Amino acid sequence: MTVFAVIIGLPKEEGKILLVQDKDERFPPMWKLPGGRVEVWESPDVALYRELDEEVGAVVYPVEDEDVIFEVDLGDHIFRVYKAAYYDGEISQCSDEIEKIKTFSVGEMAQLLVEKKILPRHAAAIERYLALREKDAPMSVEKLAAEV
Secondary structure (H helix, E strand, O other): OEEEEEEEOOOOOOOOEEEEEEOOOOOOOOEEOOEEEOOOOOOHHHHHHHHHHHHHOOEEOOOOHHHEEEEEEOOOOEEEEEEEEEEEOOOOOOOOOEEEEEEEOHHHHHHHHHOOOEOHHHHHHHHHHHHHHOOOOOOOHHHHHHOO
């Protein structure tokens, strides 16, 4: 299983979404949500807390099953994304595996989605999050991108 998070409530970054780029030279640079693999001894929520701390220095409030905003069973593992509320920590590049971290406004995020600069499953999870956020009147990605 892999777990990732849309971290909400970042200080001085309200409404923005935090993304990271891995230092994997085998592939072109793509943005993704922070997170990673669940170790055999961990529960998904514990793995999420560890990964967020290791990658970006974020401590989030405890997550529950109802905080899962996107999940796909890929056969060999499950890809799960939580909505997690920021609690503490200095957001910074903490891991040697991470090339960049950056927060994006909704409009900037939509532009990245249109340009396909986010890993596909992560992009689908972000689109789901944006749709949930706009519950009553979801906007198309193209319309959001036009707001940049």
